[in-house]
Amino acid sequence: MAAVEIREMRLDKALAAAAAGVLGTAMVDNPIHVAVFQGAGLEQRDHLTTMFTAKLIDLPGEMFLAEQEGALVGVLRSYPCGAASRDSEDDQPEPDKRVRHWFEVWDRHDPEEAHRHLGPVGVLPPSQGEGIGSRLMDRFCASVDAIGEPAYLETDKPENVRFYQRHGFEVIAEEEIYGVVNSFMWRSADSS
Secondary structure: OOOEEEEEEOOOHHHHHHHHHHHHHHHOOOHHHHHHHOOOOHHHHHHHHHHHHHHHHHOOOEEEEEEEOOEEEEEEEEEEOOOOOOOOOOOOOHHHHHHHHHHHHHHHHOOOOOOEEEEEEEEOHHHOOOOHHHHHHHHHHHHHHHHOOOEEEEEOOHHHHHHHHOOOOEEEEEEEEOOEEEEEEEEOOOOO
């Protein structure tokens, strides 16, 4: 296994596109993405990549990148939580309505207390299982612990719930969206 370097980066548009490509590939088969985009193929990956590119640019925050042999293999982004406005027009095409509903449910669970919102986090499939996600999370947890800030995230995979619990997160709520159970998780500022 080649050495992996974890770096904190400032985001520019080119880096946002590269990071979004990793996230779209890493997360195309996540249950909520399959349900919202109705599949896990190239078209759905492209929808996710476009969505993540916009999110990374519109909500800049802290970005940790994992590189292996000079190639980007993992991404973790977090940002200070704030009220996000979403378009609520009813004449959107079906994929946009599905995305909008998904985000509206997630927004309802977002705690009022100031916190660091974690997400998205993804590691390319060939590099999964090598501890890269844990190393990204360790850097994230160290950064919020250093300033005494709580953190929050959403996930749709039971194995992710267990992964985040190992990093001090606890499930505070769950809700089903399009037949997929989504877990909403909180990490107190004193979890270190």
